[in-house]
Every structure is written in structure tokens, then in C-alpha cells.
Amino acid sequence: MKTRDQEYRELFMAEALEYYDSMSRHLSELENNPNAGPALNELFRLMHNLKANARAMGFTDLGEVAHHLETLFGLIRDKERTFSGVLIRVVFAGVDALGNMIRAVGANQPMPEVSGLLDNLDRLVRGEAPLLEEIEAPETEEESNRKMELSDLVYIQVKKLDNLLNLVGELVIDRDRIMTLAQEIDNPALLATAQHLFRISDDLQYSVMDARLVGVGVLLNKFPRVVRDVASAEDKQVELTMSGQDVQIDRNILQIITDALLHLVRNAVSHGLETTEQRLQAGKPAVGQLTLSALTERDDVLIQVRDDGRGINTEAVRRKAIERGLTTAKAAAALPEQAIWSFLFEPGFSMADKVTDISGRGVGLDVVKLALDSLGGQLRVESQLGKGTTFTLVLPTSIAVKGALLVEVDERPYAVPLLHTDTVLALHPGQISVVGGVLVTHFHEEAVPLVPLRQLLYEEGDEPLPFATKTDMNGPQHVLVVNYNNRRLGLLVDRFMRQQNIVIKPLSKPLDTIDLFGGVTLLGSGQVCLVLDVPALTRLFLNKRP
Amino acid sequence: MNKRILIVDDSFYMRTMLKNMLTDAGYEVVGEAANGAQALEMATSTAPDLITLDVILPDNTGLDVLKSLRQIQPSAKVVMCSAVGQEVIVNEAIENGALAYIVKPFSEEKVLEIVGAALQNDATEQTA
Amino acid sequence: MAEIELASPTPKAERIKPAELVQLIVFRLGDEDYGIRIEQVKEVTVTPEVARMPKTPPFIKGIANLRGDIIAIIDLEERFRLRPAGRPLPERSYTVAVEAADYTLGLMVRDVPRPFTLPLSQIEPAPEFVQDSSTRDKYLEGIAKLPEGGIIIVLDMRKVLTPSEVMRLPGKGASS
Numbered sequence: 001m002k003t004r005d006q007e008y009r010e011l012f013m014a015e016a017l018e019y020y021d022s023m024s025r026h027l028s029e030l031e032n033n034p035n036a037g038p039a040l041n042e043l044f045r046l047m048h049n050l051k052a053n054a055r056a057m058g059f060t061d062l063g064e065v066a067h068h069l070e071t072l073f074g075l076i077r078d079k080e081r082t083f084s085g086v087l088i089r090v091v092f093a094g095v096d097a098l099g100n101m102i103r104a105v106g107a108n109q110p111m112p113e114v115s116g117l118l119d120n121l122d123r124l125v126r127g128e129a130p131l132l133e134e135i136e137a138p139e140t141e142e143e144s145n146r147k148m149e150l151s152d153l154v155y156i157q158v159k160k161l162d163n164l165l166n167l168v169g170e171l172v173i174d175r176d177r178i179m180t181l182a183q184e185i186d187n188p189a190l191l192a193t194a195q196h197l198f199r200i201s202d203d204l205q206y207s208v209m210d211a212r213l214v215g216v217g218v219l220l221n222k223f224p225r226v227v228r229d230v231a232s233a234e235d236k237q238v239e240l241t242m243s244g245q246d247v248q249i250d251r252n253i254l255q256i257i258t259d260a261l262l263h264l265v266r267n268a269v270s271h272g273l274e275t276t277e278q279r280l281q282a283g284k285p286a287v288g289q290l291t292l293s294a295l296t297e298r299d300d301v302l303i304q305v306r307d308d309g310r311g312i313n314t315e316a317v318r319r320k321a322i323e324r325g326l327t328t329a330k331a332a333a334a335l336p337e338q339a340i341w342s343f344l345f346e347p348g349f350s351m352a353d354k355v356t357d358i359s360g361r362g363v364g365l366d367v368v369k370l371a372l373d374s375l376g377g378q379l380r381v382e383s384q385l386g387k388g389t390t391f392t393l394v395l396p397t398s399i400a401v402k403g404a405l406l407v408e409v410d411e412r413p414y415a416v417p418l419l420h421t422d423t424v425l426a427l428h429p430g431q432i433s434v435v436g437g438v439l440v441t442h443f444h445e446e447a448v449p450l451v452p453l454r455q456l457l458y459e460e461g462d463e464p465l466p467f468a469t470k471t472d473m474n475g476p477q478h479v480l481v482v483n484y485n486n487r488r489l490g491l492l493v494d495r496f497m498r499q500q501n502i503v504i505k506p507l508s509k510p511l512d513t514i515d516l517f518g519g520v521t522l523l524g525s526g527q528v529c530l531v532l533d534v535p536a537l538t539r540l541f542l543n544k545r546p
Numbered sequence: 547m548n549k550r551i552l553i554v555d556d557s558f559y560m561r562t563m564l565k566n567m568l569t570d571a572g573y574e575v576v577g578e579a580a581n582g583a584q585a586l587e588m589a590t591s592t593a594p595d596l597i598t599l600d601v602i603l604p605d606n607t608g609l610d611v612l613k614s615l616r617q618i619q620p621s622a623k624v625v626m627c628s629a630v631g632q633e634v635i636v637n638e639a640i641e642n643g644a645l646a647y648i649v650k651p652f653s654e655e656k657v658l659e660i661v662g663a664a665l666q667n668d669a670t671e672q673t674a
Numbered sequence: 675m676a677e678i679e680l681a682s683p684t685p686k687a688e689r690i691k692p693a694e695l696v697q698l699i700v701f702r703l704g705d706e707d708y709g710i711r712i713e714q715v716k717e718v719t720v721t722p723e724v725a726r727m728p729k730t731p732p733f734i735k736g737i738a739n740l741r742g743d744i745i746a747i748i749d750l751e752e753r754f755r756l757r758p759a760g761r762p763l764p765e766r767s768y769t770v771a772v773e774a775a776d777y778t779l780g781l782m783v784r785d786v787p788r789p790f791t792l793p794l795s796q797i798e799p800a801p802e803f804v805q806d807s808s809t810r811d812k813y814l815e816g817i818a819k820l821p822e823g824g825i826i827i828v829l830d831m832r833k834v835l836t837p838s839e840v841m842r843l844p845g846k847g848a849s850s
Contacts, residue, residue, distance in 0.1 A: 004566065007562075008559065008562070008563065011558060011559045011562055012559050014558075015557060015558055015559050042604070044602070045556065045602050045603075045604060048602050048629060049556060049557045049560070049602075051629060052557070052560065052629050052650040052651060053557055053559045053560060055650065055651040056559075056560070056563065056650065056651035056652065155558065222569070222570055225570050225571075229572075
């Protein structure tokens with residue numbers, strides 16, 4: 001398991017080695033030109049950083065040597081000492097010692113003895129002559145045996161990894177096109193090459209995804225503090241147990257679910273778990289149990305938030321849903337538990353009877369649902385009244401290639417992720433009726449509203465859509481039925497293009513505020529294609545239907 | 547709303563540690579700059595509530611950055627980060643509008659106390 | 675050696691520089707010349723295919739693929755209302771890709787933009803009277819008067835490109 005201390009240690013080592021290399025470089029520069037101001041400034045800064053980092057890690061001796069050298073370089077910079085004569089030898093010995101100490105940290109070995117060196121540095125700072133035998137002693141054999149060392153650890157901006165993943169995604173799309181072409185042309189040599197390309201790009205894609213994986217612990221380790229804070233604010237006793245910190249997941253996925261997980265955990269402590277008094281009355285142990293665990297299931301990563309609290313009061317949710325007009329009393333009576341619980345994730349739906357400081361922030365569990373939607377993940381709820389609740393986030397391991405259906409409107413392609421598509425239909429105007437200003441068709445004995453995609457995309461303003469008519473409908477109508485949260489909606493499009501694997505690139509600023517699009521993808525031709533966000537489209541339709 | 551903080555330090559290690567401390571405490575770290583130019587750019591684009599500023603930076607001294615920051619983002623509170631022995635620069639920084647300073651190596655309690663107090667200062671100024 | 679002079683350790687001395695030169699990328703909007711500092715320009719290219727983006731103000735022409743980056747393409751003639759009557763943007767236009775802190779944006783212009791170097795001292799801070807457009811004066815870094823006559827209006831991209839500015843919808847201020 002990679003703890004935070006270990007992470008700090010690795011960062012410290014990587015940076016210390018880098019500093020050490022730069023110091024050596026700047027020292028040589030200074031040897032050639034003792035007045036090189038920039039080199040002096042750099043040495044001063046590097047010593048300063050090394051000192052501060054070493055002290056934070058608790059490597060006192062290392063910090064001391066760096067501190068003395070920093071002071072000395074400060075004096076040289078201020079022209080109170082000159083970089084010449086015996087001072088040069090002491091400084092070189094000092095930097096060598098730093099190198100040895102850093103390597104000792106890396107190898108988990110005891111630190112070399114540096115009291116003689118520190119004494120000499122002190123003398124130089126005070127303006128006294130150093131004791132020369134101290135300088136000569138540690139050299140000789142070690143010097144010639146010293147190896148060049150580079151850190152095994154590279155730190156890299158996530159942006160660069162994102163870029164790499166996107167490029168690989170595009171490569172995979174082109175590879176698929178080449179495969180198709182090769183099969184059509186049916187030239188054995190071309191086919192063999194294409195198959196080879198296929199394998200290599202598969203490996204490449206796998207490697208890039210692998211490079212982006214981090215342990216779930218990176219996120220989970222932030223929770224003990226959150227739980228402690230919320231529990232103390234709510235005056236509850238909570239014991240947090242965590243497991244599966246090693247489970248690997250794409251760093252960006254972890255980033256996206258951070259808020260969702262935070263919300264679920266706060267919610268579990270402030271609403272899920274009872275007060276000590278209530279627990280004792282119910283015959284439960286005084287301390288509430290909260291478990292945060294990660295595990296892998298086939299290609300997915302599951303993150304679970306489990307509490308042994310009061311459980312979801314299904315009847316209360318049912319009443320609230322009716323009150324809020326989300327369903328009718330008649331329909332609600334027939335809905336199974338799971339369907340009732342899914343109302344908890346409707347925007348603005350909150351079961352909090354009192355607004356607490358911690359979780360009553362007007363944000364409901366819908367943030368959780370939104371985060372999962374954006375990843376193509378799922379949310380599972382299990383609950384038993386009086387026993388507790390478990391929320392399970394089902395997440396993809398990687399942000400990978402997704403299947404999509406390409407449709408055309410006004411000669412422009414749009415991609416709809418297959419995750420949200422139900423079926424495609426070609427309907428004659430006779431199969432479509434108008435009910436309350438909305439086009440409706442019957443599909444599997446269910447009334448499905450239809451709307452021209454053009455209207456949803458291009459009708460400006462917040463006013464309701466105009467009443468629909470069938471007057472300008474000629475010939476078969478192309479309908480893509482999409483599905484979100486068991487709500488079906490038929491989108492009228494000009495034509496269906498094809499099904500294709502796409503890599504979704506997020507929309508960059510400043511356009512990322514338009515929630516109707518989950519991103520863009522590049523088609524094989526280099527053409528830009530917007531990816532529709534079905535949840536947002538569905539919400540837009542519900543808000544604007546006449 | 548969570549207070550938004552920009553971290554300016556040329557050491558990746560220090561930035562990571564500070565960032566962990568601050569995010570654990572519920573602050574939002576809106577950016578990490580490793581030099582003066584980045585600091586000014588990010589201060590402009592992120593408009594943070596508070597900036598932690600290392601006194602020694604590669605392309606510019608922390609003091610110069612502080613002066614520019616005070617001009618382009620006068621509403622941002624600035625807390626200097628320094629090591630022992632830099633009292634002179636720190637004093638000059640305070641004269642130039644920095645609210646407080648944190649001495650390296652950081653202790654989590656100290657960082658949170660000082661950052662909290664600096665942000666508090668914001669509130670009192672506004673209500674006064 | 676002359677370098678010894680420059681090796682002065684105080685950073686303050688480094689700030690005094692002889693006649694600092696500024697390199698601009700200059701292009702025409704309407705009948706005026708506009709310039710952007712070259713550091714803010716990522717590249718200049720023939721405008722690629724632009725996909726119309728629903729739910730955006732009209733001066734956002736859409737999005738385009740610029741070497742794998744998807745960027746928004748904006749039309750400053752429309753934004754600043756400088757479009758001469760009867761002269762729509764030509765079929766073949768150019769795009770200046772400019773860089774903000776964390777994203778890139780394309781400015782669509784009618785002619786090939788050209789580089790232009792001038793001393794910084796020639797750029798005067800924007801005067802108060804440039805107020806013929808409701809929004810443009812906010813974006814000015816200054817105005818460069820050329821010795822041979824004519825002026826270049828120097829834009830500061832960091833001000834033009836804040837997301838709230840780019841997304842500001844017409845009717846909510848610009849066209850009231």
C-alpha cells in the first residue's frame with residue numbers, strides 16, 4: 001500500500017536528486033566564472049529548497065549541511081566571501097556529502113558522518129580557515145566509484161497523460177479504419193501489416209491506460225479527517241474502516257468522483273448513522289460503523305460506502321416523491337423499492353428534515369448521479385430499514401473508447417453514446433400522434449415522446465417548444481430512442497450514419513459550460529463531431545416541453 | 547463556499563505537502579505555481595482568496611512577485627512561506643502587504659492556523 | 675569582459691533594459707489594424723472546418739480541430755461590431771490561435787496576419803476616448819502609433835479570453 005508518507009518520500013527523493021544534479025552543474029559553472037550571478041542565485045535557491053524539504057522529512061543532518069551551504073552561498077552572493085581557494089574545496093566536499101546523504105536516504109542506509117564538514121562550513125561562515133585534513137579524508141576511493149544516478153521516478157503532468165490517451169484513442173480509431181480497408185482490398189501483405197498494427201496499438205493503448213492508474217487510496221486517505229470533522233460537528237461516534245486502497249483506477253476518474261464520494265460519506269455520517277442515544281435505544285452498539293472499500297469486479301472498480309445506520313425509509317421517500325410531483329400516488333404504489341430509492345438522486349430531492357451545517361447545503365445526491373453519468377458508471381443502492389445502507393459506485397477502470405451511434409442533423413454529425421441508446425425506428429407519420437402539443441409514438445406498449453433533435457439543439461431561449469404538428473412530415477421519420485433513468489425519449493434526426501468507436505475529448509474552456517454536450521470526438525476524416533449528453537438532453541426536453 | 551487558495555513554491559515536494567494539508571482541511575487549491583511568471587498568470591486566471599508565496603523563487607524573488615500580486619490581485623490575501631534566517635525579507639514582505647508568514651518546515655496545525663487567521667482577516671476587513 | 679557587468683547579483687538591476695522591443699502579430703478587423711503580442715499567439719493557420727456549436731452566442735463561429743486540439747473559433751469583427759456592411763468574411767479566412775492561461779482560442783480574421791516589431795515605448799496605454807464600441811476598450815493593452823502614420827490597436831488576450839467574457843450572451847449587455 002502506498003501511504004502518504006511513502007509518497008512524500010518518493011517525491012522528496014526525486015526532487016533531491018534533481019537538485020543535486022543541478023547543484024553540481026552550477027558549481028562547475030561557478031568554478032569557471034566565480035562571479036556568475038545566476039548560478040549563485042540558483043545554488044542558494046536549491047540549497048534553500050533542499051534544506052526545507054529535508055527538515056520537513058526529518059533528515060536533520062542533511063538539512064544542516066544544506067543550511068550551512070545556503071548561508072555560505074548567501075555570503076558569496078553578497079560579496080562577503082569569494083568563491084576561491086580553500087572555500088571551493090569545502091563547498092565541493094559539502095555538495096558531495098549531500099549527494100551521499102541523498103543516496104543513503106534512497107537506499108535506506110544510515111547517514112554518513114558529517115560533523116567535520118559542518119565544523120568546516122561553520123568556520124567559513126565565521127570567516128575562519130577550515131581544517132584541511134577534514135576535507136581530504138572522505139575522498140579517495142569513493143570519488144572514483146561514484147555512480148551517476150537518475151531517479152527511477154518521473155513525475156508528469158496529468159495533462160500530458162491526457163494528451164497521450166487522446167492520441168492513442170485516435171490511433172485506435174484509424175487502426176480500425178485501416179483494418180476495414182485492408183479487409184475490403186483483400187491484399188495479404190496489407191492484411192498482415194494491418195493485423196500487426198492492430199496488436200501494437202492495442203498494447204500501446206493498454207500501456208498508456210496503465211500509466212494513468214493510481215491507487216484508490218490516494219482519495220480514500222483523505223476521508224478519516226472528513227469523517228472525524230462531520231462526526232464531531234454532528235456529535236456522533238463513528239468508526240471508519242477502509243479497505244482496498246491498492247485497487248488501481250484512472251486518475252481522472254478518481255478526480256471526477258471526488259465530490260460524489262465526499263457527498264456520500266458526509267451523507268452517511270449526518271443522515272445514515274444515528275446519534276449515540278438513538279443507537280442505544282435501538283439496541284445497537286454506541287459507535288456507528290462506516291466502511292469505505294474499493295474492489296475490482298471484472299473490468300470495473302467498485303467503491304462502496306456502507307453504514308450500519310437507520311437505513312432508507314422507503315415509505316418516506318415514496319411520500320416525498322409524490323409530494324414533489326415526481327410520480328403519481330397510483331404509480332408510486334406499484335413501484336418496487338429500488339425504483340423508489342432512485343428518486344433520491346433526482347435534482348433537489350433531499351430527505352433532510354433539518355438543515356445541518358454539514359450536508360444540508362441544498363445539494364442533493366443528484367451530484368453523485370451526475371458524476372457517474374459523465375463516466376458511464378452506475379450507482380447501486382442497498383438498504384435495510386434499521387440495519388444500514390450501502391451505496392456502490394460502479395466505475396470503469398479507464399476512460400476508454402466508447403461505442404456510439406452517429407446521426408446526422410442539417411448535414412452535421414452528432415454522436416450518441418450507445419450506453420444511452422435503446423433502439424432506432426423508422427416511423428410512418430401514421431404511427432405518430434400528437435398529444436398535448438407533443439409528438440408521441442407507441443413502442444413496446446409505452447408512450448414515447450418524440451422531439452426533433454434540431455429543435456432541442458437550436459431553439460434559443462427558455463420558452464417552451466412550439467406545439468408540434470404532423471403537417472410537414474413526409475415519408476418515414478428516423479427516430480433514435482434514447483434512455484436515461486428509465487425515461488425514454490425519441491430524437492428525430494435526418495439520418496443514421498453508422499455505429500463507431502469514439503474517443504471522447506472533453507470540451508475545453510470556455511465551451512465546457514454547455515452541458516448538452518459530453519464532449520467532442522474526431523471522426524476518421526478529421527471532422528469534428530459533437531457528442532450528445534443524453535441526461536442533459538432529456539432534462540432540457542422535460543423543461544421545455546410545451 | 548470553500549476558500550480558494552493558490553500555492554506558489556518552486557519545490558514540487560513542498561507544494562504537494564501544502565496542498566494535501568489545505569485540501570484535507572477543506573480548502574480548494576485552485577492552482578500550483580512553480581515560479582513568479584506562473585504565479586502571476588494563475589493569480590489572474592483563478593482569482594484566489596489566498597496565495598501562499600515562497601520567498602525564494604527561481605525567476606524572480608518572492609518579494610517582486612508579491613509586489614506584482616498586490617497590484618493585479620489586491621483582494622487576494624498573501625501569506626509568505628519562509629525558512630528560518632530570512633526575517634529581513636519577511637519583514638519587507640509584511641511591509642508590502644503580506645498578511646502573515648509560515649516558517650518551514652511546516653507543521654499542519656501551524657499552516658491551518660495561519661491560513662485560517664489570514665482568511666479571517668478578510669472577513670473582518672469587509673465587515674468593518 | 676562585458677559579461678562581468680551583467681553578472682550583478684541583485685535581480686533589480688536586471689530589470690533595466692535598453693529599448694525593449696515588442697513583436698506583434700497584426701491583422702485587420704473591419705478597417706482597423708489590430709495586434710497581439712507574439713507570446714500570446716500559438717500559431718496562425720488557414721481556418722479549418724468549423725462546426726457550429728449550438729447554444730452559443732453568434733460571435734462564436736463554432737469549434738474546429740487544430741492539430742488534435744478542439745478549440746472555439748470566435749469572430750472578433752462580430753464581437754466588436756466592426757463588420758463592414760456588405761463584406762462578409764471571405765470563404766478562405768485565417769485563424770490566429772491565441773493562448774490563454776489554460777486554453778486556446780481561435781480568432782478568425784480576413785487577411786493573412788503579419789508580424790510587426792516595434793519598441794515598447796511606442797505603445798501608448800489606451801486613451802479614454804476609444805469608446806466607439808461597447809466592449810472593445812476593455813481589452814486594449816494600448817495603441818501603437820506608427821512613424822509612417824497609422825495605428826495598431828494592441829489587444830490583451832488575457833482580458834479578451836476570460837471564459838465569462840467569451841460566453842457572455844448577446845442581449846445581456848452587448849446588444850441591449
